[in-house]
Amino acid sequence: MLHARTVLVFILFLLLFLLSCEKELPRYYDFQGYEFASVDPEGGTWKPILIENGAAISIPAPESTTSVPYLQEVEQLKDEMARMSESDVKAVTYWTQNPIIRWNEIALELIAKYNLIPGPNADGSYTLPNPANPNGPPVFPFSHPPYAVRALAYLSVAQYDGLISAWHHKFANYRPAPYIQDKSIQPLYADNVIPSYPSDGAVVATVSRRILTQMFPLEADYLEEREAEHLRCLLLSGANVQSDVDAGRVIGDVISSIALARAATDGMKDAQAPKPVSDSLAAAALDRFGWQWINQEVPQRPVGLTPLFGRVKMWSVDKVEDTRPAPPPAIGSPAYEADVAVLRDYAQNMTQERRRIANFWQDGLGTYTPPGHWNEFAKEFIVKYRLNPLRSARTFAYLNMAMMDGGISCWDTKYYYHYPRPIQTDRTLATIAGTPNFPSYTSGHSVFSAAGAEVLAYVFPEEAGVVRGWAEEAAISRVYGGIHWTFDATVGTEQGIDVARYTIDTARKDGAD
Incomplete structure (x- = not known):
C-alpha cells in the first residue's frame, strides 16, 4: 500500500x-549590443545597498594609455582578436554589452532546474535538502519561490553595488576602451563611450559566479565555465584589456563576499x-x-x-x-x-x-x-x-x-x-x-x-x-x-x-x- x-x-x-x-x-534573448539610452557618468555617486558608497571598494590606479605595460596589453589583445574563431564571435555576440541580462537568464535557468519537490522515501518519511550534502538525496536546493526570490535578490543587489563601485572608478580614472586608443581594433560591441577601467563585465561575471555557486553548489563547474567564457569575451570584444578585467574581478570578489556574509546571517538557514x-x-x-x-x-x-x-x-x-x-x-x-x-x-x-x-x-x-x-x-x-x-x-x-x-x-x-x-x-x-x-x-x-x-x-x-x-x-x-x-x-x-x-x-x- x-x-x-x-x-x-x-x-x-x-x-x-x-x-x-x-x-x-527562461528564454535566451537574441539581441545584439545596443546603444544605451544613457551612460550615467554620475552613476558612481549613487547610493549602494550593501556598502557605504562607490569609493568603498578600492582598486589600483590604472596604467596610463601611453605606458609600456598598457601598450603591451593592447598588442596582446590584438593578437587574440586576430585568432578569433566563429565560435568566439558567436560567444561575444551572446554576451553583448549587457551581461546583467545573460546572468539573469542563467539564474532563472538554474531556478527552474532545481524547482522540484523532494519526494518521500520508501518508508514514507521525508528527507530535506541539505546544503552540507548538496548531492543528496535529495539534491540541494529545492528552489521554491522563497528560495528563488532570495537567490535573485542577492545576485542583483551584489551586481548593482559592484557596478556603482565600477562606475565610480571608471569616471574617476577615465581610461578609454582599447578600440578608441587604437583605431586598428574593430570592436564587436556598439560604441557606448564608457571608460574601460575597471571592466563592468568582469564585475558582473565574478559576482554572478560566486553568488550563484553559493545558491546552487552542484553547478559550480558550469558557472566557472560561463564566467571564463564571459571574461574571455570581454577581451575579444575589443572593449577591455586584461588589467581592466583584473580590476573588475577585484570589485566583484569584494562585493560578493559582503553579500554572502549577509546571506549567511539573514535567517534563511x-x-x-x-x-x-x-x-x-x-x-x-x-x-x-x-x-x-x-x-x-x-x-x-x-x-x-x-x-x-x-x-x-x-x-x-x-x-x-x-x-x-x-x-x-x-x-x-x-x-x-x-x-x-x-x-x-x-x-x-x-x-x-x-x-x-x-x-x-x-x-x-x-x-x-x-x-x-x-x-x-x-x-x-x-x-x-x-x-x-x-x-x-x-x-x-x-x-x-x-x-x-x-x-x-x-x-x-x-x-x-x-x-x-x-x-x-x-x-x-x-x-x-x-x-x-x-x-x-x-x-x-x-x-x-x-x-x-x-x-x-x-x-x-x-x-x-x-x-x-x-x-x-x-x-x-x-x-x-x-x-x-x-x-x-x-x-x-x-x-x-x-x-x-x-x-x-x-x-x-x-x-x-
Missing part, C-alpha cells in the same frame, strides 16, 4: 511538472523549521483564531514549506509585523460563505479563458517560479528601453528586493493566521492545479506580483498600466485554479503594493532619478 501511495505521489508530481511546462521557461516548531505555529493559530491549515497531500508531508521564512531579514522593512494585514474572514461567517459561493461558481463555470489564465500564471514545478516570471518581464523592458548595465542592475535589485520583502511579509502572514485552503474546509471545491504545501492567506502569487509590478511601474512609468494589469491577472489566476480564496488574492495584492512602497522609497533616495 505504501509503495502504491509513493507511486501515486510521483505521478502527481509528474503531472504538475508537465502542467507547469505549458508556460515558458532556519526557515525550514523542524516539525515541533511548525506544529507550534499551527497550535498558536488554533488557540488564537479557532482554525489551522492542514496539508491535504497524500502522503502528507510533516512540515509546511519554510514556516519561518517570515522571520528572514528584510531589505527595506524594519519590522515584518508592520506589513501584516488584518485577519481573514472567520470560517462560517457571512464573508466566508460568500467567498465559498464565488469559488463554487468559478468551479462550475470554468471557461477556456479562465483556465488559460490559471495555467499561464501557475509558475509551478520545473519553472522559474512567480518571482522569475517578473524578472522575465523586467528583461523585456530593459531591452526595450535600452538600459545600460548599471541601470539594468538597479532595476533587478529593487525588483527582487521588493519581491523578497513581499515574500517574507506574505510568509509571516501565512503562518501567523495559518488559514486553511479552500479544499480543506469544503471538500466539494476542486482545484485545477496542485495545492501548495503552506497556508492559504495571503496568496504568494498575488504578493510577489503586486510588489514586482509596483517596482516596474516606478522604473518604467510608461508600462505602469500594463504591469499592474498583469499583477491583477496573476492574483485572480489562483482563485480560478481553486487554490486560493478571493480575499487571499485581493489582500495579497494590497500587501504586495504596501511592501513595495518601502523599496521604492529607498530607490528614490539613491540619486539615480
Whole structure:
C-alpha cells in the first residue's frame, strides 16, 4: 500500500511538472549590443545597498594609455582578436554589452532546474535538502519561490553595488576602451563611450559566479565555465584589456563576499523549521483564531514549506509585523460563505479563458517560479528601453528586493493566521492545479506580483498600466485554479503594493532619478 501511495505521489508530481511546462521557461534573448539610452557618468555617486558608497571598494590606479605595460596589453589583445574563431564571435555576440541580462537568464535557468519537490522515501518519511550534502538525496536546493526570490535578490543587489563601485572608478580614472586608443581594433560591441577601467563585465561575471555557486553548489563547474567564457569575451570584444578585467574581478570578489556574509546571517538557514516548531505555529493559530491549515497531500508531508521564512531579514522593512494585514474572514461567517459561493461558481463555470489564465500564471514545478516570471518581464523592458548595465542592475535589485520583502511579509502572514485552503474546509471545491504545501492567506502569487509590478511601474512609468494589469491577472489566476480564496488574492495584492512602497522609497533616495 505504501509503495502504491509513493507511486501515486510521483505521478502527481509528474503531472504538475508537465502542467507547469505549458508556460515558458527562461528564454535566451537574441539581441545584439545596443546603444544605451544613457551612460550615467554620475552613476558612481549613487547610493549602494550593501556598502557605504562607490569609493568603498578600492582598486589600483590604472596604467596610463601611453605606458609600456598598457601598450603591451593592447598588442596582446590584438593578437587574440586576430585568432578569433566563429565560435568566439558567436560567444561575444551572446554576451553583448549587457551581461546583467545573460546572468539573469542563467539564474532563472538554474531556478527552474532545481524547482522540484523532494519526494518521500520508501518508508514514507521525508528527507530535506541539505546544503552540507548538496548531492543528496535529495539534491540541494529545492528552489521554491522563497528560495528563488532570495537567490535573485542577492545576485542583483551584489551586481548593482559592484557596478556603482565600477562606475565610480571608471569616471574617476577615465581610461578609454582599447578600440578608441587604437583605431586598428574593430570592436564587436556598439560604441557606448564608457571608460574601460575597471571592466563592468568582469564585475558582473565574478559576482554572478560566486553568488550563484553559493545558491546552487552542484553547478559550480558550469558557472566557472560561463564566467571564463564571459571574461574571455570581454577581451575579444575589443572593449577591455586584461588589467581592466583584473580590476573588475577585484570589485566583484569584494562585493560578493559582503553579500554572502549577509546571506549567511539573514535567517534563511532556519526557515525550514523542524516539525515541533511548525506544529507550534499551527497550535498558536488554533488557540488564537479557532482554525489551522492542514496539508491535504497524500502522503502528507510533516512540515509546511519554510514556516519561518517570515522571520528572514528584510531589505527595506524594519519590522515584518508592520506589513501584516488584518485577519481573514472567520470560517462560517457571512464573508466566508460568500467567498465559498464565488469559488463554487468559478468551479462550475470554468471557461477556456479562465483556465488559460490559471495555467499561464501557475509558475509551478520545473519553472522559474512567480518571482522569475517578473524578472522575465523586467528583461523585456530593459531591452526595450535600452538600459545600460548599471541601470539594468538597479532595476533587478529593487525588483527582487521588493519581491523578497513581499515574500517574507506574505510568509509571516501565512503562518501567523495559518488559514486553511479552500479544499480543506469544503471538500466539494476542486482545484485545477496542485495545492501548495503552506497556508492559504495571503496568496504568494498575488504578493510577489503586486510588489514586482509596483517596482516596474516606478522604473518604467510608461508600462505602469500594463504591469499592474498583469499583477491583477496573476492574483485572480489562483482563485480560478481553486487554490486560493478571493480575499487571499485581493489582500495579497494590497500587501504586495504596501511592501513595495518601502523599496521604492529607498530607490528614490539613491540619486539615480
